[in-house]
Each structure stands twice: as C-alpha cells, then as structure tokens.
Amino acid sequence: MQISGNTIFIPGGTSGIGLALALALRDKGNTVIVGGRRTELLERIAAENPGIDTVTIDTTDPASIQAAAGQVIARHPELNVLIAMAGIMRVEDWRKPESFLAAAEEVVTTNLLGPIRLIAAFIEHLQTRPDATIVTVSSGLAFTPLKITPSYNASKAAIHMLSETLRLQLDGTSVRVMELVPPSVRTTLLPGQETNEHAMPLEEYIAETMELLESRPDAKEIQVERVKFLRYSEVRGEYDEVVAILNSTDPHASGA
Template sequence: MSDLCTGLSRPARLGSMNISGNTIFIPGSTSGIGLALARRLRAKGNTVIVGGRRTELLDSLAADGFDTVRIDTADAGSIRAAADEVIRKHPDLNVVIAMSGIMRVEDWHHPEGFLASAEETVTTNVLGPIRLIAAFVEHLRSKPDATIVTVSSGLAFAPLKATPSYNASKAAIHMLSESLRLQLADTSVKVVELEPPSVRTALLPGQEESEFAMPLDDFADEVVKLFETQPDAKEIQVENVKFLRYGEARGDYDQVVATLNAADPHGK
C-alpha cells in the first residue's frame, strides 16, 4: 500500500500518486473519460470508486466489480452524502478525481439562448468541484500522501465560440488548481490538473464521431503513461492539447483560436 505508515518502500508514482495501492474516488466516471481512466487505474492495482447519477450505469459497473456511489455534483446535499458514504466505506481514500462536467452550445445574442445553460454549467463545472474539494479536503489532509486531480480543458486556454460558459468554467478550474496548489503546499495533499483536448465522448452531440476529437482509448492510454513517466507534473497534457494550451506563450494565440473555430463543427 502507499501509506507511509506501513514502513514499506514506496512504489513507482502515478503523477502525485503512487501508481498502485491507492483508493480513488472518481465522481462522473460512469462513461466517457472518467470510465476509461477508472478502468485503467483499477488495472494498475488501485481501488476505484465510481460515482455518478444514473443508477442503471452504477449497477452495471458494480456487477463488473467496481465500488459505486450515487452522486449528483450539481447538488450540494448529494455531494455531502456521497462524501460521507465514501469515507465511511473507504477510510483509506487518498485520491479524488473531480471528473464531472457538462458542455452546452449557447447563443449569447439573447438571454433565452444561454442563461439557463450558463447557470447549469457554472453550478456543475465550478461549484461542483469546489464542493467536492470542500467535502474531502480534511480527510485527504489526514493521509500521508494524497492527491486532488482537477479536470479543466484545452478550452480553458483558447475559446470555442459555441460554448462560452464551458470555456469560462474550465478557465476557472485552471486558476482554482493553481491557487489550491499554493495553499495546500504545506499539507500532504498534491493538486494535479488534467487538461483534455476534444475527446470522442458524448460530451456534445456528434463528438463521439468527430474526426477533430481524439480517440478515447488513445487519450486515456496517454494520460496514464504521463502519470507514470512525469511524476512531478502539475498539469497532465497529452500532445493533442498543447496546440491550445500554449498558443499565447508561442505568440500564435489568434491563429490557434481561428484554427480551432474553423476546424470544430461546433465552432460554426
């Protein structure tokens, strides 16, 4: 196990986590990126608790051997109840991956085209991770080696014009991650930010078949490899996201934004 109190030598590390022997909670992992990573992390020898809203998917994953818990990250009460359940059943919990998120196409020319969507996006994508961290941070601080993994996006650094609230929510998560890393530097809790590009999932209609998006298995495999080979990484970036992530630093930000919105069908 990764617990320093065992006195055993520590295994190879997975980012800020040990590669195996962790107890990991991933809310938002009944499908897509979350589930792909959950399967790979379990295969590495970790206990993985899958969280999600849809009971039929949770039941299916429980039959597949996962521990599961129902959680709606847009609901503060659901987060508190799920945290209590996870910590009670899994006192060794030392990693939380805040995977849950939504993405909506919006038209900001008129309030009826965006306001309800924007409010839902901020509640899920910003308040959700904040509430998750609030629910788990004291427990994680009690562990000798713990990790919070936040999930932003390449769109935190270059905007897709069709999804303003999503872009803004992920930029907020990036800065939240930067700030928490500074605040928690005096604790045992590490903060790692995962920055996906567009991946072939059901996040937006048609995205699963998009040639613009990265194949899900390729993305998940590369993420795990990065955790293994970059033990001190603060940001986990597959190659496909670096075009978006570093446009401003390279000095070609305007070109990046133009290319992004010309290439992605949702940018029209």
C-alpha cells in the same frame, strides 16, 4: 500521484473519460470508487467491472455531495485521491439571453461549483492521509476559446486558476493538486463528438494519460501532445491565429 496503491473516488466516472480512466486505474492496482446519479447505471458498472465500487452522487446538489462523501469515507477510510471528473458542455448563443442563460447556469453549477463543493467535502479527510492528491479536470479550451461554448470555456479557465491557487495553499500539507488538461476526445460531451474524426480516440487519450501519470507522478498538469496546440497558443505568440483556426473549422478539430 503514484500510479498504483491508491484509493480513488471519481464522481462523474460513469461514462467517457471518467469511466475509461477508472478502469485503467483499477487495472494498475488501485481501489476505485465511481460516482454518478443513475443507480441502475452504477449497478451495471459494478456488475460488469469487478473491483469497481460505486456510490450515488449528484454533483449539482450540495446535500448529495455531503451524503456521498460520508459514504465513501466510511466505506473506504484509506481514500487518498479525489478526481473531480463530472462536467458538461453546452452550445450557447449569447446574443439571445433566453437561449443561453439556463444552459450557462447549468454549466457553471456542474463544472465549477461541483468541484468546489467536492473538494470542500473531502479536504479535511485528504489532509489526514500521508500521500493524497486532488485531480481537477480543465480543458484545452481554458486557454484558447471555442466561440460556441462560452460558459464551458470560462468554467474550465476557472478550474485551471483554482488548481493553481489550491496548489499554493496546500503546499506543506500531504495533499497535491494535479490538473488533467484534455483535448477534444471522442465522448458524448457534445452531440456527435463520439464519432468525430477530429477528436482524439478515447483509448488513445487514456493510454497517453496513463503513461504520463506513471512517468511523471509529480506533474502539475497532465497534457497529452494533442492539447498543446491550444494550451500554449499564447505562450508561442500564436493566440490570435489559433483562435481563428479553431473557430473556422469543425468545433472538435485542433484539439478542442
């Protein structure tokens, strides 16, 4: 993906990594459309950030995805980048079905079905563009699990393998697949994470990510240094040790 000159849709871009990335990409000379569920929040983002367009979308609702896709393509027919950013994280105790099932279903619907439905809604249009990119968002926890978030880990592992497979299927088309692999970042993904000293500061994550996007436009994965502790634990032959470290410390430590 080239760092400038794109038209980019970021559903799930109203806060955290999504919004910070949207603003950074706008500042690099891209047209950016942010999607989210809350109309009043979208209106405030548009008012406070000139150059950012917005569209209402609920990525857990197939009809909402289809309607939003129609609006985005109609208003921005030059759209060539989809960043499937929307995601949630829930603490689950699988020893008690009544305490985890609803949360697990919510995580899978948002983190896995959401991106699948988004890609389905945009893939035909993206293939008409001469240089298009689908950006998925996995996690370091796709590769080394945090015991308190089973469904999140599983959903992000699925996103990783989906990305790998889509890249094979789309080979020979104009559409590339790029995967963002974030570590724990100071956002509101989990309560208290935005102030946790072990999580990576948001501005540092965005700065390093933008540098990687600019220097490696053909990269398959965008991995900041902080996430490699988890991403390559098994490759290094340290999987069991890293799992033990990750799950014996603060949930946001060690690049989770």
